[in-house]
Amino acid sequence: MHPILNDIRLISFDLDGTLVDSVPDLAVAVDASLAELGLPVAGEARVRDWVGNGSLKLMERALTFARHASPDEVLLARAHEAFLAHYGRDPGSRTRLYPGVREALDALRDGDRILTLVTNKPFAFILPILAQFGLEAHFALCLGGDSLPQKKPYPAPLLHVAAQFGLPPSACLMVGDSRHDVAAGQAAGFRTLAVPYGYNHGEPVHDSRPDALVDSLAELV
């Protein structure tokens, strides 16, 4: 067992870029939305660097790329609606678990720590994706980016999770791939562990100074 788990009673996992490589499906939905608006498509490599702050910010970044200018509210709302429709039709067929994830989640589920999921992705997409991998019962609580008024990097979702289980933040660990996960964890008083293989706007997540870094979640167990 990884030493950071000592004294940890609850773990909050990030989803995109930590448990699953979801960018192939996100990019298809982003590009379908741009095409529907008569705009140039972005492609998977660009979308990879735009994921992390939820679907509205994702489409704002996509429109800014496609039009060389930031979008007005009406266009952004249209694009976001298009994205939710396209992604909702197929949120998972190209999405894969990262190596070590199933092993880690299965082993942790059989231990006595509480497992939760805190993503910036809209809540509606969480269950379809987890269910496709048979992981929906592993988590005692899941929060999406639209579950509370604030999302990561604000500490609110993590403080909510700790409070739900009556635990002090110091007994909780945030596991994620981006600076928003580490910042949320640090602001909430959680311990933080990062993986380097996900999405962090093209920058090393190490720069955010997580308490620990692992190449695979298998190293947790």
Ligand SMILES: O=C(O)COP(=O)(O)O
């Ligand atoms: O939807 C996003 O932008 C990122 O989602 P995540 O918080 O699971 O990485």
Ligand SMILES: [Mg+2]
């Ligand atoms: Mg992530």
